[in-house]
Amino acid sequence: MIGTITHDITTPVKFIALTAKEILGNKEFNQQRTEKVLASIYKSSDQLYNFTATLKEYADIYSHHRTDKTETYSLHDLITEKIVLFSTIAESNHTSIINNADQKIHTRISKNILAAIIHNLLDNAVKYTRGGTITIDAFTEYRSVILIVEDTGSGMDQQKIDYYEELQNNIENEKLLLQKYGMGIHLVLQLLQMIESKIIFTRNKTGGTTCRLILKNKKND
Known part of the structure; x- marks a missing residue:
């Protein structure tokens, strides 16, 4: 790296x-x-x-x-905070951002790390979505929190999806194409590794990209 x-x-x-x-x-x-x-x-x-x-x-x-002792917090509120940061540029692109996260979810997943992950995914979605919708959903599934960021933008091409999938499975040894693909998603993959979590990218048939994060929860809700 x-x-x-x-x-x-x-x-x-x-x-x-x-x-x-x-x-x-x-x-x-x-x-x-x-x-x-x-x-x-x-x-x-x-x-x-x-x-x-x-x-x-x-x-x-x-x-x-390394010394993170995150207190329990509301995931819905964290997502709302991040949406506020991108609301102006989204509106200028005639794009709406919707927070459908379950308001009952409270977690102790590192707040700084999850905030940075959501920030980078929203930044990417807003950048490539014009006149569309970005929807963020979150729910619990077994011992994990599932966080989904879906947009109706231009969509991530399959070559890039394959690259990120291969990188995630072998992040220590794969060559990083930072100049070609930028730092945003590379940062997301590194941060997900730190909290023992994963992401799955899917190109939507109707356009846009769905990012499905499987987050290892530190608290059973």
């Missing part, structure tokens, strides 16, 4: 350095060329910022998890 991360950080940094060198070496730039160069620098630096911010989030959660 460190090797892959190092490679994916090096790429945008090197591009920014080479682009800056080109600007310094060429005194004359027309407006079109200047705008193109600045747009490239912005895109690379923004990619680098988001990449490192996600890594910091993972590092903070991992450090905290």
Whole structure:
């Protein structure tokens, strides 16, 4: 993972350095060329910022998890808190987010970890859903909490689903395609491993993606 991360950080940094060198070496730039160069620098630096911010989030959660003593909390309320963060951008995309989670579910699953997982899945769903619906459901099944995030967006392609499935089954040895697929779902898989849980991705026949999380519960409801 460190090797892959190092490679994916090096790429945008090197591009920014080479682009800056080109600007310094060429005194004359027309407006079109200047705008193109600045747009490239912005895109690379923004990619680098988001990449490192996600890594910091993972590092903070991992450090905290080692001494995590989460109290019992309402899963429905946690989901509501996360929906509020994405409500504005969802509305601008004419998308509604619905919380159908069972209000009776209270759990002691690491709140920081589950909050980060829900955040990343919602972020992904909102990003690819326009003029549609994102529905979050949660219920208990045996000794697990089943959390489902379903959207009516463009849908995750099968190649990506197969990659994440294979990665989840062999997360210690599989090469991470961070540059190709981003950090979001990779982070989700790493965090799920920390709480001994799993996720199943399904491409819906009518469009969109369903993410079914099987969460190992710390409390029998």
